Amino acid sequence: MxxxxxxxxxxxxxxxxxxxxxxxxxxxEAPQFTEEFLNDTDVLAKGQEIWVEQCQFCHGKNAYPGKAPKLKPRKYTPEFVYKRVTKGFKGMPGWDEVYNQEERMSVTAWVKNKDFSN
Ligand code: HEC
Structure with missing residues (x-):
């Protein structure tokens, strides 16, 4: 005993x-998505670059239909996007060995930005 x-x-x-x-x-550390971070123009520029390089291929309007869902950013929290980007999910690859935390946070900020489109 x-x-x-x-x-x-x-x-x-x-x-x-x-x-x-x-x-x-x-x-x-779990990331902190402050308003300041989400609206930082340098962060958004970096995030857009990553989106165009790596994400649009599957999620963009030129991807063949059914390859990956069209994103609906208004339905997501930044934490959800970050988690999918970091760890992936089913057909969605994880990027934690490709991009550092700040880069993954940047693409998250871009997806959540009002100027984002698929
Ligand atoms: C190889 C193709 C591919 C690439 C590249 C890719 N994704 Fe995905 N992604 C998917 C698929 C497939 C799913 C759906 C997974 C599921 O829920 O079954 C998905 C799901 C997601 C989701 C969740 C959508 C939802 O409504 O549940 C987010 C957010 C996302 N991807 C963001 C990204 C970002 C940001 C990038 C670039 C860093 C990226 N993806 C790159 C294929 C891809």
């Missing part, structure tokens, strides 16, 4: 180890 205190210590340790996994498994 283990002492209750050692059980608690073990649970606390599991908690500490599980946190980075929940954050996406990359060990990165």
């Amino acid at each position: 283990p002492r209750p205190s050692s059980v608690l210590a073990a649970l606390a340790l599991i908690g500490v180890l599980a946190v980075p996994a929940l954050a996406g498994g990359t060990g990165e």
Whole structure:
């Protein structure tokens, strides 16, 4: 019968180890999407560049129908877009080994920008 205190210590340790996994498994801090960041012109320029280079191919209007869904940015939170971009989902590739966190945040900001179109 283990002492209750050692059980608690073990649970606390599991908690500490599980946190980075929940954050996406990359060990990165969860990003903060402030209004300032989302409206920064340098960030948006970088994000648009990434979108044109990597995302439009599947999501853009010139992609063949059914390849990837047309994005509906108004329905997404920045956190959702960031998560899809980072980890991917089914037919959607993850980009965490291609782009650093700031780059993935930038393309997220672009997708959420009022000037964004597929
Ligand atoms: C190889 C093709 C491909 C590329 C490249 C690609 N995507 Fe996707 N993406 C998909 C597919 C397919 C889905 C749908 C996955 C599902 O839900 O089944 C998707 C889903 C998404 C979603 C969620 C849409 C929703 O309504 O649930 C977002 C957001 C997204 N992609 C953003 C991006 C961004 C930003 C990029 C560029 C960094 C990108 N994608 C590059 C194929 C692609």
